[in-house]
Amino acid sequence: MSIPRPSAPIAALAVLLAASPQARAIDLGEVGGFELSFEGLFQVDGYRYRDDWSHLGDDTDVRRSELVLKGAHASGFDWVVGYDSKSEKWLDVNARIRFDGRSQHLRVGQFKQPTGLEELSSSTTNDFIAKAAATNTFAVSRRLGVGWGIDQGDWSVSASWFDRELTRNEAEGDGFAARGTWAPLRGEGRVLHLGLSASRRDAPDDGIRLRARPNMDLAGIRLLDTGAIADARRATTVGAEAMWIQGPVKVQAEWFESTVERRDSRDFDGSGGYASVVWQPGGQTWDYREGVPRTPGAGGEPAGLWQLGVRYDRLDLDDPGAGIAGGTMDVWTAGVNWYHGEHLKLALNYVEADTRRDAGGTTGWLDVDPSSIQARVQLAW
Numbered sequence: 613m614s615i616p617r618p619s620a621p622i623a624a625l626a627v628l629l630a631a632s633p634q635a636r637a638i639d640l641g642e643v644g645g646f647e648l649s650f651e652g653l654f655q656v657d658g659y660r661y662r663d664d665w666s667h668l669g670d671d672t673d674v675r676r677s678e679l680v681l682k683g684a685h686a687s688g689f690d691w692v693v694g695y696d697s698k699s700e701k702w703l704d705v706n707a708r709i710r711f712d713g714r715s716q717h718l719r720v721g722q723f724k725q726p727t728g729l730e731e732l733s734s735s736t737t738n739d740f741i742a743k744a745a746a747t748n749t750f751a752v753s754r755r756l757g758v759g760w761g762i763d764q765g766d767w768s769v770s771a772s773w774f775d776r777e778l779t780r781n782e783a784e785g786d787g788f789a790a791r792g793t794w795a796p797l798r799g800e801g802r803v804l805h806l807g808l809s810a811s812r813r814d815a816p817d818d819g820i821r822l823r824a825r826p827n828m829d830l831a832g833i834r835l836l837d838t839g840a841i842a843d844a845r846r847a848t849t850v851g852a853e854a855m856w857i858q859g860p861v862k863v864q865a866e867w868f869e870s871t872v873e874r875r876d877s878r879d880f881d882g883s884g885g886y887a888s889v890v891w892q893p894g895g896q897t898w899d900y901r902e903g904v905p906r907t908p909g910a911g912g913e914p915a916g917l918w919q920l921g922v923r924y925d926r927l928d929l930d931d932p933g934a935g936i937a938g939g940t941m942d943v944w945t946a947g948v949n950w951y952h953g954e955h956l957k958l959a960l961n962y963v964e965a966d967t968r969r970d971a972g973g974t975t976g977w978l979d980v981d982p983s984s985i986q987a988r989v990q991l992a993w
Contacts, residue, residue, distance in 0.1 A: 637682075638993060646683035646691075653678040653736055654991045659830055662983045671830040674698050675988070676735065688714055701779040703754065712762075719759045722778045725752040726759070726770040726791035727811045729853040729866055729904065730886075736992045737907035739864075739890050740947050741961045742827040744925040745836075746884030749824050750849045750868040752789055752811050754778075761902075767794045768903040774813075785820075787813030787846070793853075793903035801897035803905075805855040815844035820872050822882060822929055826965035826982050827943050835967045835980055836929050838882075838938035843875040855905065860892040862905065880934040886925030893918050909954055917951040930970075939969030939978075957990040 640648035655675040680694040680703065688710035694703030706721025724732055730743055731751035742748075757774030771790040777783040789811035797804035823837035849870040856863045867885030874880065892908075896917060899906035908917065923945045929938025947961040964983045971978050 643683075646685050649682045649684075650993075651680040651682065652991075652993050653680075656989045657741065657830055658987045659828060660985045661828075662985070673830055675829060678703060680704070701777075701782060705778055715764060716762045717760070719761075719772075720757075722754050722756045723759060723772075724754050725757070725772055725774055725789040725811065726761075727751045727753075727789050727809050727849070728791075728851050728868070729805075729807060729855065729864065732904050734907075736957075736990070739862075739888060739919070739921050739949075740827075740923055740945050741959050741986045741988050742825075742829050742945075742963070744866070744884075744886035744923065745824045745827060745927040745941060745943060746866070746868050746886060746925060749822055749882075749884060749927060749929075750851070750870050752787075752813065753783070755783065763902045765901075766796075766798055768792070770903075784816035785813045785846075787811060791903070795900065795903075798900065801857070801859045803855065803857040803898075803900045805853070805857075805900070805903070805905075807853040807903060809851040809853070810849065812846060812848045814846045815841075815872075818842070820844040820847055822870075822872075822938060824927055824929070824941065826941060826967060827925070827945060827963050828982070828984055828986070835965075835982075836927060836939040836941050836969065838880065838929050838936050841872055841874065841880060841936070843877060844880075845873045845875055847872045857898050857900065857905065859897050860895050862890045862898055864888050864890075864905075874934075878934045880931050880936050882927075882929045882931065882938070884925070884927035886923055888921060888923035890919055890921035893920065907951075909951075916953075917949075919949040919951075920947075921949075922946050937970040939967055941965060941967045955991055955993055957988070957992065959986075959988040959990070961986040 637649040637651045640650055653676050657675045658672040677698040678696045682692045684690040691707040692704045696703055704723050706719050706723045708717050708719040710717045728751045730747045755774035756778055757772050759772035761770035769792045773788050775786040791809040793807040795803055795805050819840045819842040821840045823834040825831045826835055849868055851868045853866045865887040870882045872880040896908045925943050927941045930940055943965045945961055945963050950958045962985055967980045969978045
């Protein structure tokens with residue numbers, strides 16, 4: 613498994629970041645009362661497939677190449693413009709005003725919708741290389757819209773109305789989403805977090821299609837697939853989430869139930885979720901704000917920040933009563949992360965998947981059990 617040689621600009625950036633290990637974002641100074649900053653995220657992933665997918669060979673490619681410009685005003689007004697040159701799509705592109713002592717905000721533009729704990733966590737500090745299959749399948753992610761939120765530390769509420777994704781030919785279908793969180797126990801290195809979310813979105817003209825990779829983002833094949841549900845009217849998803857932080861240990865879980873309402877046939881029901889445990893052997897703990905855990909920085913740690921984790925997730929896209937055999941999948945992931953300074957992260961995961969799907973006709977059941985070793989090199993600033 614070979615990692616491609618970085619381009620000259622990326623290599624120069626790596627040298628620059630190494631020379632300033634304590635500065636996370638690049639400060640561009642003040643313009644018109646706004647403090648400007650420049651952030652970025654560059655990830656290269658490499659996979660080695662085993663067992664059922666050994667014939668595919670190895671995959672190595674850039675996963676993300678994100679550039680983000682931010683502006684913040686002392687009055688509480690801020691804005692952000694982000695673009696991923698790898699996937700050629702817009703990221704967060706929005707303006708936000710904070711008020712009521714900055715505990716409330718109103719946001720307009722494209723942003724992540726309030727539909728889950730893992731989805732709202734930063735891609736820079738994900739516990740594992742790939743998000744859980746249920747998160748990728750059921751969370752709404754970024755859409756154009758209007759959102760409101762309030763954060764009181766121990767509890768938070770957010771709601772939004774959204775439409776299509778800003779980038780052309782991406783996700784469509786307008787709807788709304790809401791999320792509420794409560795932390796009945798919250799102190800230094802100790803948090804109990806509970807949350808509920810819900811979303812409802814209209815189906816675009818070509819219907820709704822739910823499908824998933826086996827936690828291998830570079831794979832071009834989806835082993836679970838409902839096919840296009842052409843008579844879909846709308847999709848409603850509810851999610852429950854829980855998290856316990858005790859010093860250097862974080863236990864996190866989510867579960868989603870989703871229903872696709874149909875015009876001519878019985879409604880389709882799908883579900884999925886995950887549970888994970890992450891341990892930081894150096895003794896560091898997580899911060900917590902706005903209903904999301906924040907990974908501590910490694911700038912002051914001579915040996916860097918180490919994380920060891922394991923996750924189990926399940927996705928069920930089978931509904932015989934609705935005549936849809938999308939398949940079921942169970943996945944185990946074990947991983948290790950190492951953060952060096954504020955900019956460099958190395959990750960290594962082992963993924964073992966078990967998928968089962970009724971192909972119909974004379975083909976019968978398809979049992980495919982791919983596994984892979986995954987590596988990631990990340991630069992963030």
